[in-house]
Amino acid sequence: MYIHVILNLEKYAEISFKGGILGSSLGDDFAGFVLKVSVDREAPTVPTMSKSSGDNWTNKDVILSAYSEDEDSGISKIQYSYDKNNWFDNWESLNFTGTIEKIPTTSENTYKVYYKCRGTVLGKWSKEGSYTVYARAIDNVGNISEISSINLKIDKIPPIATNVSASKTNTNESTVTIYADVEDTGGAGIEEVSFNGWFGGNWKTTHSKVSGTYDSTNKRYYATFTFSDIKHTSTGEKGNGEGTYTFEAVAIDKAGNFIDSSNINVIYDTTKPTCTITADKPSPTNASTIIYTFTFSEEVTGF
Numbered sequence: 502m503y504i505h506v507i508l509n510l511e512k513y514a515e516i517s518f519k520g521g522i523l524g525s526s527l528g529d530d531f532a533g534f535v536l537k538v539s540v541d542r543e544a545p546t547v548p549t550m551s552k553s554s555g556d557n558w559t560n561k562d563v564i565l566s567a568y569s570e571d572e573d574s575g576i577s578k579i580q581y582s583y584d585k586n587n588w589f590d591n592w593e594s595l596n597f598t599g600t601i602e603k604i605p606t607t608s609e610n611t612y613k614v615y616y617k618c619r620g621t622v623l624g625k626w627s628k629e630g631s632y633t634v635y636a637r638a639i640d641n642v643g644n645i646s647e648i649s650s651i652n653l654k655i656d657k658i659p660p661i662a663t664n665v666s667a668s669k670t671n672t673n674e675s676t677v678t679i680y681a682d683v684e685d686t687g688g689a690g691i692e693e694v695s696f697n698g699w700f701g702g703n704w705k706t707t708h709s710k711v712s713g714t715y716d717s718t719n720k721r722y723y724a725t726f727t728f729s730d731i732k733h734t735s736t737g738e739k740g741n742g743e744g745t746y747t748f749e750a751v752a753i754d755k756a757g758n759f760i761d762s763s764n765i766n767v768i769y770d771t772t773k774p775t776c777t778i779t780a781d782k783p784s785p786t787n788a789s790t791i792i793y794t795f796t797f798s799e800e801v802t803g804f
Contacts, residue, residue, distance in 0.1 A: 541573035545638035548579055550651040558654045558689040558756035562627045565653070569638035569646060579622045582635040585648060629655045630688055658687030660752035662694075662762035664721075667748065671768045678725045681713070681750035681762055689755040696724035698748045699734040700741040703764060705749075707737040713750070722750065728769045743770050774799045 546569050553564040567579050580588040626634070631654045638646040661684045668678040679698070685691050694713035699705045709731045713722035726748070729740050746769055750762040775798040782791045795804065 541571075541640065541642045541644065543571075543573060544644040545569045545571040545576055545640050545646040547647040548636040548638050548649045550634075550636055550649050552651055552653065554653070554655075556652075558656055558754075560655070560657045560756040560758050562625045563653050563655060564623060565626055565634060565651065566621060566623045567636040567638075567649070568621045571638070571640040571644075574641035574644075577639050577641045579636055579638045581624070582637075583632065585635050588637070626653055626655065628653075629657055654689070654756075656687035656689035656754060656756035656758065658685075659758040659760040660685040660687075660691060660754050662750045662752045662760050665748070665750055665762045665765045667765055667767050669767070670765070671770065673769070673771045675729065676725050676727050677746075677748075677767050677769075678723055679748045679750070679765065680721050680723045681752075682721050683713075683750065683752045685752075685754045687754060687756065687758065689758070691752060692755045693753045694722040695751050696722075696726070696748060697751060698726045698731045698746060700731050700744060700746050701734040701736075703747055704734060705747070706734050707732050708734065709739075743772065744768070770799075772799075774801055776804070 548567040548569045550565065550567050552566075554561070567581070569576055569579055578590055580590055582588045631652065633650050633652050635648050635650045637648050662681050664680070664682040666680045668680075679696050681694070681696070683691060683694050694715070696711050696713055697705055697708040698711070699708040709726070711724040711726055713724050715722055726746075728746065731741070731746055732739055733741050746767050747764050748767065749764050751759060752762075753759040777796045779794045779796070780791050781794075782788045797804075
């Protein structure tokens with residue numbers, strides 16, 4: 502019996518067996534068999550990870566993909582982790598879709614045609630916050646790739662705008678300053694705070710917008726309006742004169758979430774009140790006491 506061994510332990514091993522009758526010159530050797538074993542010692546490629554949200558904060562679910570290739574035994578699975586210690590296969594819970602494809606490559610020897618096997622997985626992430634997702638690929642003989650990672654930033658919580666106030670709620674001055682406390686609890690942070698003002702009702706079909714400024718001392722935002730620049734909510738006209746003006750704060754975070762605050766009204770009044778004085782006794786009179794009544798054309802705070 503003859504044993505013929507061909508080894509390439511990086512790719513394959515072949516063992517051939519052939520038998521014959523010892524001492525025979527009759528050429529009566531008989532065929533044996535060949536055992537071929539493929540060997541895969543190479544790990545898959547490091548997964549290439551990508552996400553639908555780019556590098557910015559988002560208020561939507563993020564589609565995350567991981568892609569890896571293996572030229573020998575092929576990709577078995579791609580796992581994900583939040584800490585590089587605990588690994589999960591349940592991409593199905595993340596609306597998983599996956600493919601594993603075999604693409605023929607050049608034959609490396611006469612015994613085996615090799616394939617480049619690649620795997621792609623997709624998952625939809627809705628977990629909020631800023632955190633890292635790790636991925637690794639495992640081939641069909643257990644070789645494990647290096648780890649790749651990607652950072653996700655998801656915030657679906659609108660900011661909070663409270664304590665809207667005015668420098669004066671009744672004024673004859675040409676300007677008024679509106680204040681608001683603004684906070685973002687979702688993690689993205691405040692992108693912009695602005696204030697809207699309008700005249701002619703509580704529905705702002707048309708309004709005037711002023712960007713807010715942050716007061717680091719009092720930890721609040723503010724904006725100053727000039728009454729003559731504020732638009733009428735229906736006509737869009739400016740210079741509406743005296744009357745009740747309405748204001749609100751609008752906060753937008755870096756993920757695109759926004760909130761409108763409650764409204765505050767400010768009365769703009771530049772007309773001086775008039776006063777009529779009457780007495781309870783005719784003039785002239787010899788009464789020792791006379792009661793005078795002062796009647797004003799509008800509500801006053803003193804005289």
